[in-house]
Amino acid sequence: MNWKVSYYKEKISQPSPVEEFINDLGKENKKAQVKILRSLVLLAEYGLDLGFPYISNVANKLWELRVPFGNNHYRILFTIASKRIIILLHAFTKKTGKIPDRELKIAYQRLSVVSKERRS
Numbered sequence: 286m287n288w289k290v291s292y293y294k295e296k297i298s299q300p301s302p303v304e305e306f307i308n309d310l311g312k313e314n315k316k317a318q319v320k321i322l323r324s325l326v327l328l329a330e331y332g333l334d335l336g337f338p339y340i341s342n343v344a345n346k347l348w349e350l351r352v353p354f355g356n357n358h359y360r361i362l363f364t365i366a367s368k369r370i371i372i373l374l375h376a377f378t379k380k381t382g383k384i385p386d387r388e389l390k391i392a393y394q395r396l397s398v399v400s401k402e403r404r405s
Contacts, residue, residue, distance in 0.1 A: 288332040288369045290325060293395050303361060306376035310359075317354040321361070324352045325373075332369065343384065347374075347392060360384065362392040364399060372399055 292301030311318035327335055328350055343349050343362065352359040358379040366372045375392040379385075 288329050288371050290329045290371045290373065291366070293372055293374045293399060301373070303373040303376045314354075317352075317357065317359065320354050321352050321359055321376075324350055325361075328363075328371065332371065333365070343389070347389075347396060349384070360388075362388070364396050366399065366403060374399070 292303050294301045307318055307321055310321070324339065327339065333340065333348075338351060340348055340350050346364050348363050348365070350361040350363060352361070360377055360379045361373055362375045362384075363371050363373045374395040375388060377388050379388075
């Protein structure tokens with residue numbers, strides 16, 4: 286059964302930061318962009334059943350989609366909004382062994398917004 290994958294947006298009229306990351310990457314490296322898009326298709330098809338090494342749980346309510354490509358390691362941080370709904374919060378190129386605090390902070394800020402919206 287498929288999952289719905291949505292992109293976090295600051296405002297409805299603005300593009301999603303994750304979509305911008307993927308589009309900008311396509312200007313530099315089309316093959317990497319295609320691999321990320323294929324990974325998102327797999328995420329939509331299998332959700333959390335996709336399992337490691339494709340996805341892993343970063344912390345409570347925060348997951349990462351892991352996309353290696355050559356020497357680059359792309360990450361898309363996401364949350365599960367409700368049954369079978371995934372919201373993509375933040376994307377970045379991982380350059381260290383651990384997810385940088387700066388990247389986690391961005392994802393948690395967006396997760397906070399999503400959580401507040403779901404409660405209202």
